[in-house]
Amino acid sequence: MNTRLSTSAEHPSADPAAPRIPGLSWPLALGLLVAGMGAMVLLYWPSVQKLVHIWTTSDTYAHGMVILPISLFLAWRMRRRLAELTPQPSYLGILLLAALGFGWILARAADVTVVQTFVVVAMVPALVITILGLGISRALTFPLAYVFFAWPVGSFLVPILQDYTAWFTVLMLRLTGLPVFAEGYYISIPAGDFVVAEVCSGIRYLIASVALGLVYAYLVYRSLWRRLVFTAFAIIAPIVANGLRAYGIIMIAHWTDMEHAVGVDHLVYGWLFFGVVMFLLFWVGSLFREDDHPEEESRQQLTTRAGNPSPSVVFPVVMPLVLAAVVLSMAPLTEMGLNQRMAALAGDRYPVAPQVTGWTLPQRDESPVWQPRFAEPDYQSQHAYRSENGRELALHLSHYRHDQAGTDLITYGNLIYDEVRWRRISESGRGVILAGGEPHMVRETVMRGPGDRGRIVWHWYQVADRATARPIEVKLLEAWARLSGHRDGSLLVAVTTEFPITADEGRAVLQDFLTRMPGLIQVEYRPESGS
Template sequence: MQVQVHMPDSPEPDTSAARRWAVYGALVAAVLAVLLAAYWATAVSIAAIWMRSETYAHGFFILPISGFLVWRRRGALARITPRIQWLGLLGVVAAVLLWLAGDAAEVLGAKQFAVVALIPAVTWALLGTQVVWAIAFPLVFLVFAVPWGQFLVPDLQDFTAWFSVRGLELTGIPVFWEGRMITIPAGDFEVAEACSGIRYVIASLALGCLYAYITYRGPWKRLAFIALALIVPILANGLRAYGIIMIAHWSDMGLATGVDHLIYGWVFFGVVMLILFWIGSLWADRPGVPEDPALRAGQVRATGSASLAVVTLLVLGLGVAGPVAAAWTDALQRQLETRVALPSANGGWQGPMAPVSPWEPGFQGHDVTRHRLYRQEGDAAAVQVLVIHYRWERQGAELVNEQNRLQGEQWHRVAATTRQPALAGGNNIGV
């Protein structure tokens, strides 16, 4: 007796899905390359800050890490059919409008955020909501590529000074505290910008978000660890500053007064992060946790080539509209001529005359400066008027710049207050 056994055909790989992903992936890469060329100056400004500032040197690793995280999701992405999403065009428009607003005000941070925001916006428009949802964290993680957080420096300086002074008081060391200046019998200390801990906070927050994403699945665990990653370095930096002052006190200012205190700071920060990760590992999720059910959705209807071409052209057109509009408005602005002149004194006042004090705020790149003195006849009352004018703002010469300082280099901030000086007629004005 002869028995015939029919073996089932081995399943063939879904080559159509692979080809579709290859086409869509190449299209997204091409569109982003065109937009990178259009916003090249802004992209270069991001890399320049990475290179010159230790605070943002981690930016070099953000794009590779995001790319690796997307690659880890390749299994989930393979089960999703990419398709266009018309609402994604609103994301592109929002990013372009943000860039134009930043360009008009010469706020470089807004322009940098806008350029990075174009990446998820283009992904959403060309690949669809399901794809964006599947790689949501790698796309959001790109925010750490933007050099942001400088606005936190003054508050961090104030907290570090307060924490250090409270620690010294508890230790029983006599201390005189004036703003960010701390004086003990051994010497004087200033909580400068480099001591604010901003670099520790940003680095810890980026590492904390990455660790929480990889280690946990539940949103509450992730949020709890991210909160720890934000709070712990702030407290640790206060403890670091207090420890440096104590080391200088015990060594009679022989240690921790120069570059070595920065080295101590990084070593201390590394130890703190290791402890933080060890604590986080105590409630880590077990491997093999099921994926989010939202990512198990079946394939959706494919997009026609005509619609894909239309959306692609719209994305490109809307994207490059930003630099084109900025170039046009800049050309109109340069045709305008402005004159800056101070009025002559009247009503019992004399001036304008040369100022008595050489003080000026530390503003950079301005085109015109007018600094004059007005004095009241027969009285000691005098008013100095300083006008700093930017004829047209450009990179390196803008009013809103983190390098600009109201107090100049010869002054340091000791306090902030709000007062209501009385003016003639009984009116008050807030200062």
């Protein structure tokens, strides 16, 4: 027989002298929670917009749109148990909101999308903890944790999964006895050539499988070990299945003389195959289900039902809610202030091509042979130099001001060369020597272009009086520049020259130029505009 401890809140006459724990009624708590979520969406709208854009444009992360409804459904299933608990605002949730807000300011300052979207997602459980309290949040541990599957992260696994898929496919083809030549992600058989592209890595199958598998394990099993075992299979199954899918597609193409399983239809075959694998996984899992025998749960409650708080307990209830509203709005207001300050400081500042000893004065190159493809710089220019011994070199500058949150200096899609006109031969980091013997790292790109001409490019970034070739450091420096009020903005700096035979000839020219160049690029006020 199940028993439940009664409390003075439910039976006041039981112990009139016992102090009541302050709390909120469920209708009021849920209303405040909805209002808090709405306020978060409005206050952090730029990042919410980024999150929704990723969901709606990426096949890999499209599942993010259904994660919150699933979490709400899982919470709704627990409504009878939750009704026995009292919502009690928590100061711990306020600390979480403050930490997330600080992280959001840094992420906005450096325009780090992955951190911005994490903050938006993490604020959902943080608001639940703040308004409903720790007791209810503990009861909702899985639904709240499941919300994080809405966070679009996992692209770092793509190259790992590509490597595995290519290796597994080649192994299966050779075991089949089919002649195969493989180089990296490129696979050749007598019938034709294939490439294990990013879309073939299986990352979307893996994420979808884990997201579905966790819900299935939570609903069907009660014992922890069964849940862990099923989750492990939900991770392993799509990885192995994706390798079999790639192998099957190549074999179908081989058997049909490249008439089927090529082009778009191989993606259709992939999803059909994934659906079959998921069906088998869930069918096998259903043989060990435990949902018909729910585990015994203690009914002893640590909190009381919400009553009408007495005047002596109104302040302890209202105070954390007021603090939560203040903390929630602090980060967006701070960013607004930073934007206004940086807009006032930016002004008409432009990078200046330096004068370099032993090289002619820089001449503006209006029709450059080579030019990087970087997104929307505020200003860009390219300058031609000529050395005393007749060698030619170009200095490219792309300038991004800090008058608004983030820049496009480091963003997906930026290319140091036009892939249509140029063919990359190699790309790597390289140590060089600056004026005064100071060592410095640059990114080196060697390529060939029209007329099979060789060209070498060294590029790096300059932010807050620091030069670096590391994108992560650029983001951190940009955040520091906005917070500290540094007004010079961010720069892409690139030097390039042609080489007649070997890249070493070009390296010697670039090194001579950098050794003579007087330090960092200067950013000055001057009445000039254009791009």
